[in-house]
Amino acid sequence: MTVIKQIDFFDPNKIALSGQAFRIHPIDETHTETVAFGRYLQIASLGNDRYAFSCSEEDFDKIWSSYFDLDTNYKSIVDTVDSTDSYLQSAINYGYGIRILKQDVFEATISYIISQRRSIPSITTCVDRLSELKGKKIVLPELDEHFAKPLKKEYYSFPTYEELKDITSDELNSIGAGYRTAYIMAAVNDFMSGKLDTAQMHSCKDEQLYEVLSSMYGVGAKVANCIMLFAFHRTGRFPIDVWVQRIQDKYYGGSFDCSLYPDTAGIMQQFMFFYERLEESHK
DNA sequence: GTCCAGGATCGGG
DNA sequence: CCCGATCATGGA
Numbered sequence: 001m002t003v004i005k006q007i008d009f010f011d012p013n014k015i016a017l018s019g020q021a022f023r024i025h026p027i028d029e030t031h032t033e034t035v036a037f038g039r040y041l042q043i044a045s046l047g048n049d050r051y052a053f054s055c056s057e058e059d060f061d062k063i064w065s066s067y068f069d070l071d072t073n074y075k076s077i078v079d080t081v082d083s084t085d086s087y088l089q090s091a092i093n094y095g096y097g098i099r100i101l102k103q104d105v106f107e108a109t110i111s112y113i114i115s116q117r118r119s120i121p122s123i124t125t126c127v128d129r130l131s132e133l134k135g136k137k138i139v140l141p142e143l144d145e146h147f148a149k150p151l152k153k154e155y156y157s158f159p160t161y162e163e164l165k166d167i168t169s170d171e172l173n174s175i176g177a178g179y180r181t182a183y184i185m186a187a188v189n190d191f192m193s194g195k196l197d198t199a200q201m202h203s204c205k206d207e208q209l210y211e212v213l214s215s216m217y218g219v220g221a222k223v224a225n226c227i228m229l230f231a232f233h234r235t236g237r238f239p240i241d242v243w244v245q246r247i248q249d250k251y252y253g254g255s256f257d258c259s260l261y262p263d264t265a266g267i268m269q270q271f272m273f274f275y276e277r278l279e280e281s282h283k
Numbered sequence: 284g285t286c287c288a289g290g291a292t293c294g295g296g
Numbered sequence: 297c298c299c300g301a302t303c304a305t306g307g308a
Contacts, residue, residue: 019289116290122306123289178304183291220291241289273289 011097108231183218
């Protein structure tokens with residue numbers, strides 16, 4: 001099953017390298033693969049803003065169009081950027097095609113709890129190990145001539161909280177969760193007990209959602225904002241990690257003025273993060 | 284071996 | 297309220 005679409009402002013490999021999700025990867029220059037919502041998806045870039053997706057029309061409409069935030073007009077958002085902010089202008093030019101994903105709430109919560117004080121490759125390893133341990137094996141879709149060979153032999157879904165309800169400390173230690181083991185156990189319990197209810201959280205205003213998330217054991221300001229931005233699509237949130245703080249120190253006198261972008265500061269943040277990290281890797 | 288990573292918690296001032 | 301020490305491990 002293959003669906004071909006024409007899409008503006010969409011660069012799957014840049015999204016994969018932008019560090020907002022940990023299970024999306026470039027295969028080669030024109031192919032990207034991801035695992036999300038229990039499925040494997042491959043995207044082939046055909047040129048002239050045309051893309052092949054390895055899914056049915058129905059899954060594209062019900063899952064992937066939303067996941068990649070394809071109903072949002074990023075060009076108009078980019079046009080609102082302060083023309084005198086040359087750093088942000090450069091970052092946006094460099095990151096043209098990055099969209100903010102709408103990730104699964106539980107997966108994003110656990111992944112960002114794992115993420116604290118680790119590098120992105122290390123987070124990826126840990127998330128993959130957890131999926132292999134407790135997720136379900138995924139049946140790959142048929143991949144026709146548009147697509148490349150997948151990177152791995154086997155893929156596993158990110159486990160649901162039901163699938164993690166009996167996970168032990170030893171198991172979490174074995175996948176390299178380190179000192180975050182207790183945080184993950186607590187988070188699973190919060191979802192299982194109904195203290196955290198995804199549907200209810202979606203209806204919360206930003207401040208209330210932030211309170212709920214940051215009240216979790218092992219979830220502070222940065223992780224709470226990442227969950228809000230990358231799972232709940234609260235695009236006004238501005239997560240500050242070591243990279244973003246570095247950017248603020250170098251180019252914004254210590255703090256970026258988010259009030260200029262009340263509804264899109266998080267999108268700006270993602271462009272800056274991508275720009276700074278990849279510039280650094282080219283040195 | 285050394286150093287740092289998409290930080291949070293805790294105790295003390 | 298702010299500050300410093302501490303946390304376990306992978307990857308460069």
